Amino acid sequence: METLREVLDPDFLLRNSVYISLLVGLACPLVGAYLVLRRLIFLGVALPQVSSCGIAFAFALHAWNWIPHLEEGSEHSLAFVGSTVFTLVSILLLSFLEKRGRGTAEGRVGTAYVLAGAWSILLLVKNPYGEHGLLDRLKGEIIAVSNTELGWTALAFGLVVVLLLVFQKEFLLVSFDPDMATSLKKSVVWWDSFLFLLVGLTISMAVLSVGPLVTFGFLLLPPLIAHRLASNMRQFAFMSAAFGVLTAFAGFLIAYKWDIPVGPTDVALLGVVYAIVNLGKGLQGRFVSAQSIGSTEQGR
Numbered sequence: 405m406e407t408l409r410e411v412l413d414p415d416f417l418l419r420n421s422v423y424i425s426l427l428v429g430l431a432c433p434l435v436g437a438y439l440v441l442r443r444l445i446f447l448g449v450a451l452p453q454v455s456s457c458g459i460a461f462a463f464a465l466h467a468w469n470w471i472p473h474l475e476e477g478s479e480h481s482l483a484f485v486g487s488t489v490f491t492l493v494s495i496l497l498l499s500f501l502e503k504r505g506r507g508t509a510e511g512r513v514g515t516a517y518v519l520a521g522a523w524s525i526l527l528l529v530k531n532p533y534g535e536h537g538l539l540d541r542l543k544g545e546i547i548a549v550s551n552t553e554l555g556w557t558a559l560a561f562g563l564v565v566v567l568l569l570v571f572q573k574e575f576l577l578v579s580f581d582p583d584m585a586t587s588l589k590k591s592v593v594w595w596d597s598f599l600f601l602l603v604g605l606t607i608s609m610a611v612l613s614v615g616p617l618v619t620f621g622f623l624l625l626p627p628l629i630a631h632r633l634a635s636n637m638r639q640f641a642f643m644s645a646a647f648g649v650l651t652a653f654a655g656f657l658i659a660y661k662w663d664i665p666v667g668p669t670d671v672a673l674l675g676v677v678y679a680i681v682n683l684g685k686g687l688q689g690r691f692v693s694a695q696s697i698g699s700t701e702q703g704r
């Protein structure tokens with residue numbers, strides 16, 4: 405309880421880190437729900453790594469003096485531009501290749517993941533900016549978050565959440581029945597591109613805040629947990645976001661109390677919740693089967 409009171413104190417030193425964790429826990433599962441439903445989970449693995457590569461590339465340009473002057477406090481803007489450009493270009497390119505049917509989807513996504521991971525390391529290893537916290541950020545060390553960074557992240561995630569809710573019907577239609585969407589004169593290409601734009605924006609902002617590992621964890625695990633429990637799309641979206649937010653807060657409390665990294669703690673906690681839900685559903689299934697067998701035998 406003492407840790408909880410300390411974290412909830414308005415003057416808590418790491419309060420911005422708590423807010424960032426909660427924002428990521430809210431937005432990423434809502435976006436990840438579409439990746440899970442559309443069976444694009446591997447895309448959720450690759451894009452955070454691509455976003456990290458974009459951050460590394462942006463700072464490499466500065467280290468190579470291609471961007472000669474960088475004002476104090478503008479590092480976040482530079483990283484955001486690199487992350488967003490790489491993520492959006494990659495997701496649109498992968499989507500285009502998917503429509504054209506070139507090669508296998510798993511091969512394309514796997515290639516993007518491996519190359520992005522390799523180049524992220526190569527671009528950072530000799531970069532002085534990488535030695536001053538960027539590598540920690542990419543590993544999920546949610547420590548110092550400025551008010552400006554928090555404000556922009558809240559604005560971006562708030563916009564994404566609102567648009568996902570407003571256009572939920574269109575996104576679901578093009579995701580599950582593109583032929584019906586076409587018959588209703590909906591532009592499948594436009595709505596797909598719009599959805600992928602929101603996915604890319606969310607991932608780029610999340611990677612910038614909490615790193616690729618934590619981003620992928622919140623993209624994947626809360627929707628998978630909710631998918632086991634929800635009976636309709638509204639419940640699925642609500643449960644995904646709820647599990648994300650609650651786990652983000654609980655993970656921060658545990659990490660702060662035990663002095664361990666916040667991001668990996670969040671992901672590990674999500675894994676525990678997922679295991680418990682799967683165990684509970686398995687036991688429920690066995691109980692229902694046993695009841696059904698018992699009723700059948702009594703009927704005889």
